[in-house]
Amino acid sequence: MGYPHPSHPKETVVLSKHFGDPEARTYAGWVRHGGYEALRKAVGMSREAIVEEVKASGLRGRGGAGFPTGLKWSFMPKDVVRPHYLVCNADESEPGTFKDREIMRWTPHALIEGCAIAAYAIGAERCYVYIRGEFTEPWKVMNAAVEEAVAAGALGDDVFGSGKRIEIVLHRGAGAYICGEETAMMNSLEGRRGNPRIKPPYPAVAGLFGMPTTINNVETLAAVPHILNRGAAWYKALCLGNPKSTGTKLVSVCGHVQRPGNYEVTMGTPMRDILYDMCGGPPAGRTIKAVIPGGSSVPIMTLEEAESALFDYEGVVEKGSMLGSAGMIVMDDRTDMVYQIWRLARFYAHESCAQCTQCREGTAWTTRVLERILAGKGKQEDFQLLLDLSENMTGKTICVLSDSCAAPVVSGIQKFRSEFEAYIAGAREPSLAAV
Amino acid sequence: MSGSHGGTAGHGTAPAEEHIPVFTGPTRARLEQLFTKYPTRQACLLPALWMVQEARGWISEQAIGEVADVLELTPAYVKGVVTFYTMYHTHPVGRHFVQVCTTSPCNICGAEDVVKALLQETGCGELGATSPDGRFTVIEVECLGACGFPTPILVDDDFIENVTPEKVRGIVQRYQ
């Protein structure tokens, strides 16, 4: 549901059904809502059967890359000769995204149940949930919920009397966007700087502590109990667009809409419905100028692109962007695009882990060039410079943070060039002090 | 780059003071308990640093030495990790630490005005500085993951949503 707003008829409310309902936070309350049935069922199934069910559902990773979840699980070694680990990615730091936070705040047991099922399915006895340091409230809620689950026998040495051992360890981050990248997260969990690792080796071969590891996003894992309860076919049928995108998706909408919040939609729902019906469109008297549909790391869409797109992995790509984390940033006609692109570049410059030359230096230089433009000191050559820098920063580094910095810059210049021109020509008041 | 994250970290030397060990008694016991949750001691580094910050408000060079000791690491190694993460303070901060999100989603909803109001009401004057009465330090941070509730701020461990410049005075008054 469009928490903090009531559910909209065009939503398909599965994961968000109990957002805002304090009762769902407790173990007893969650069980009354049908919780932990799926885990009881799972520990009676074979590992392979669970993986097959998830594969058949078409569930894809909700952390940004959209990798098929069942397939990812199937990469884990069949025989558990060394410890296997599950890592739950609760670092949610992609600007515009705030869905995992609500899952943890309101339905912590949904996540715990999903983690437990996934851990069992991949042969892991321990799951680390990496929660970003700023999420103080979800941290407390999750801690309490894990304690309750252990006390109730849903976690521990003998999950629901099945003889299966599943432990969940909550791990607090400390302020680093990059730790949301899966290999950086593994380094961070190991007590290192959050530097992304080069692949190969892939996590399923040598991940956390060098052991076979699967990393999944909070929303991905929270969807798993529903798939086991209601069947892969049900999940797969939740599809209004491309058949490769199934299920429901939480969309975090922020910025210039009347009702910002989290909406849960069937994959393939028209973006128009989300923007106007669910969120109530732009504030009175305004029009939407631009939409960043998948968190700040994806290309900016014009209103026309956004209005014509279907909201699923393929539909958004077709209109020149990406679904990403489904954090939708809506900007109306008052928005200074150059300023906001600068602000995003500054974000990436601040968050670059500093390993790769292109990213470390490129994000900072990009930021400075944009700053110069905003200060009224821009030049025509700056367009080429920014595009060259962006090209140099795309597809050349260890992780895609570098590419992510380039995406809004390149799409911004392509789609909103006149706003840059206005600064350069002096037709617009400088909005930053001279550099 | 203009706009400061007001990082409390820096090249400089933090003030030296006598270091009273953190990992004794119950804190030590908590750490020992953590050791059982990870296959290596090193993995307890982030949690251990959180414990230091909880106990002392910031992480001094001597505290880094203590953490290195208990986790069998070197001080330089620990320092490299500490300075990677923006939530660890390598310098003392005000009694209340205020983090304001100003990344684009909040920025377009007026976050910079919230910053201005905070700097004024707390008396900090500028980002990263501590107010003369020692009560506050205010810094800008990147996306707090609550973009639908602009502007979110963190005062110590209290996550406060939908802050507007008008609400700032009331919030500041709650923290003495």
Next chain:
Amino acid sequence: MSDELVNVTIDGMQLAVPKGTPIIEAAKQAGLLVPHYCYHPSLPSPAVCRMCLVEVEKAPKLMPACVTTVAEGQVVHVNSPSAKKAREGVLELLLINHPLDCPICDQSGECELQDYTFQEGRPATRYQEFAKRYNPVEDFGPDVLYVPNRCILCTRCVRFMEDVADTPVLNVSERGDRAYIGIAEQQRLDHPWAGNVVDLCPVGSLLSKDFLHKARAWDLDKTASVCPGCTQGCNINIDTRDDVVVRIRPRPNLEVNRHFICDYGRMNYRWMNRGDRVEAPLVRDGGRHVATDWDTALDRIGQAIRGVSGSAVILASGRTSTESLGLVRLMLDGLEVTAAVQVPLGDEAPLAGIPGLALRRERAPNLAGAELLGYGVDGGETWREVSSAGLVIVLDAELGPEEEAALAAAPGLVIVLATLMPEARNAEMILPITTMAEENGTYVNRDRRIQRFQQAKAQPGMARPAWWIAGEVLAGPGPDASAPSTAAEAFALLGERWPLFAGITHGDLGYTGRLLTQAPAGVGSAR
């Protein structure tokens, strides 16, 4: 790496390389240098500088050659337009914050940033109107300064300390473009192998205080040599300027020291520059020594040795070459000889990450060679022999007060071959010899690897290698005598007497030496 070979094509050249080889090493075999900064063959590869990006056909994007391994049928383009453009891009970014320090930078002339910029870079910076990053110079340790403004954050230094020295005293601090190499207040970069970070640094960011502003790289003459520090036998270059040794640096030898040397070895060169040397043959004339020419001296030593009866003692420095030890020993054939080398002892200091590499307790680079030639270790008992020997030869051995006293009381003939003037008034003659830095020769290390060192600087005055003196004596006077005139010829004489050396020539040893295989059974060692 396995024995299995795979076929790859690199810039049109076809080659077969072992499976598992990184492209950057395969390219080397094809004679192509893929520009790189973070990669170093003796360190784990983090692939962070992104300088080594190459085009690999069928790969969706450019691949880092340092961590991408070869695959059967792989086609690689090091110099394709896209790869070159990517490198140009990295250079442009590395230079934006780099100071224009070349004229005052010690790295100038051997700087990989300078080299590649010259090769690949774009001429003018587009990073105008922005201030460059500035951080003050930091004192990291006894011999290392850090100049952060020049740092390209390749992390070689951090990885060396962490992964090779197993003593992480350096870190990357902060992140983004605020990052720099840091150290903790309570720590120093004083590990016994720390100096290697200076060599590893591809730019002039880590500097040796010892070498600071001493010389420009292009004014240096480099000579391949072997460290005279201990029995490890690390390969080194002796860098001289105007015949003065200004620094010692490691020379790669994957079997012995990979790319490293210890700080003890690195700093152990000042004696090579000493000016107070024995420069002419001195013969005793009554109560004093007078200078003479070599013909006279050689005549006299020949006669003297022929006149000796009974036993003889040789006491040699552990830094003496195989050639000199061998020929001096041969010179005394016919006598009953007790021979020993001095072996100063120190603390062992291993380099944790490289098995088999350590600064050894035994600070005598040719101890193994000496033992193969029948020398024992001087443990004091040699000096007892002196009191009954008919002849004592001191071969550059260091004389402490006790040794001097024993020598002064020696009843037999005393001959001293020396680099520095000894306290030996009763010596029949004092003959000037060269140090290992002034001659060609070989050392045998503790693994019985025999390695060559070459002459790095001119000998002072009339000094000659000890093997030359012994060779002349052995050959005897006269126009037909055929004394060895080079170290290689001297070496060739060893094989007859010590079969372990038979069939090997200096030429066979190349720059990295070879293992001496065990002597066939029955053929005795010289003992």
